[in-house]
Amino acid sequence: NAGVTQTPKFRILKIGQSMTLQCTQDMNHNYMYWYRQDPGMGLKLIYYSVGAGITDKGEVPNGYNVSRSTTEDFPLRLELAAPSQTSVYFCASSYSSRSGDEQFFGPGTRLTVL
Amino acid sequence: QKEVEQNSGPLSVPEGAIASLNCTYSDRGSQSFFWYRQYSGKSPELIMSIYSNGDKEDGRFTAQLNKASQYVSLLIRDSQPSDSATYLCAVNPPFSGGYNKLIFGAGTRLAVHP
Numbered sequence: 001n002a003g004v005t006q007t008p009k010f011r012i013l014k015i016g017q018s019m020t021l022q023c024t025q026d027m028n029h030n031y032m033y034w035y036r037q038d039p040g041m042g043l044k045l046i047y048y049s050v051g052a053g054i055t056d057k058g059e060v061p062n063g064y065n066v067s068r069s070t071t072e073d074f075p076l077r078l079e080l081a082a083p084s085q086t087s088v089y090f091c092a093s094s095y096s097s098r099s100g101d102e103q104f105f106g107p108g109t110r111l112t113v114l
Numbered sequence: 115q116k117e118v119e120q121n122s123g124p125l126s127v128p129e130g131a132i133a134s135l136n137c138t139y140s141d142r143g144s145q146s147f148f149w150y151r152q153y154s155g156k157s158p159e160l161i162m163s164i165y166s167n168g169d170k171e172d173g174r175f176t177a178q179l180n181k182a183s184q185y186v187s188l189l190i191r192d193s194q195p196s197d198s199a200t201y202l203c204a205v206n207p208p209f210s211g212g213y214n215k216l217i218f219g220a221g222t223r224l225a226v227h228p
Contacts, residue, residue, distance in 0.1 A: 031214065040122070042202055042218030043158070050213065058215060090157055094214060101214055105157035 001026050004106035006091050012112045013081040021076040021109050023091030031094045032074040033058075033103060034066065036087040043090060049074055081113045118205050120219035127226055133190040135222050137203030140184070147179060147186045150202040152221065158202055162188060193226045200224070 007022045025032065030051050035043040045058030049068040063085060065077040074093075078085060088110050092103040117140040127133045135149075146165050150158035164170045164177040164186065176189040186205075190197055200221040207217055 035218075040220060042118070042204075042220045043216075044218070045215055048213065048215065059217075102160050102163070103214065103216070105159070108157050 003027065004091055004093055004104055006089075006106040006109050008109060009107065010110045012114060013078075014114060015081060015083065017081050018077070018079050019081070019111075021078075021089055021091075021111075023074045023076065023106060024072050025074075025091075025093040025104075025106075026072065027093060027095070027104065028071065029093035029095050029104075030071065031096065031101075032068065033092040033094075034064070034074070034076045035090045035092065036060065036085075037090060037108075038087050046076065046089075078111075083113050085111065086113045087111060118203055118217050118219035120201075120203050120222045122220060123223040124225045125222055127193050127224070129193060129195060129226055129228050131193050131226075133193045133197065133224055133226070135188040135190075135201050135203075135224065137186045137188075137219055138184055139186070139203075139205045139217075141205070141207040141217075142181075142184060143208030144181075144184075144205045145208065146206040147177070148204040148206075148216070149175075149177060149186075149188045150204060150218075152200045152202055154199075190224075193224075195226050195228060198224055198226050 004025045033048045034046040047066040049055045091106040094101045149162040152158045162177040178187045202221045203219040204216040
């Protein structure tokens with residue numbers, strides 16, 4: 001199993017540009033999450049999904065959108081990039097939502113908005 | 115406001131010593147607690163989870179939970195240079211709707227020197 005994969009690894013965007021961060025997991029996990037991590041800070045939840053077709057906002061959803069058309073894929077869309085969205089983005093998945101179920105993280109996408 | 119607080123460090127310990135990492139949280143009803151290790155430029159990986167008051171041991175790692183004091187700690191015995199990383203404390207707060215919507219601390223950087 002590849003686990004959780006993310007593309008691209010690095011990206012530089014200009015202000016106002018759009019892009020999609022890809023996330024795929026091959027563990028047949030129902031639950032998927034998007035986090036951002038700013039320098040020297042902990043991870044903050046952007047959006048999460050409990051299954052195909054079902055998504056909900058996390059702590060910091062503004063400026064982002066998600067979709068979940070399949071169990072495997074959970075892309076994150078930035079519509080109008082702003083410098084405040086410069087961060088490292090991590091996708092994660094877990095088998096269930098039971099409190100304590102381990103979340104497996106992808107390698108991250110480092111995004112810079114100039 | 116939900117908060118998870120950690121001392122940012124760096125915490126410097128000699129090889130072979132015990133490293134003690136601490137975390138406090140604001141939501142009294144929180145039920146599950148996690149310690150993640152994050153090497154520089156890498157994604158977080160789960161090393162310990164704890165749900166009940168007291169100690170939980172796994173190899174060289176011991177997690178300690180005191181819900182009355184809203185305090186969770188991680189002890190690393192016989193610290194090795196390979197333990198040098200940032201340790202993130204994460205808490206699943208109450209009223210998460212049954213979903214594992216973790217709140218992360220900013221992390222404590224541990225440096226183990228030979």
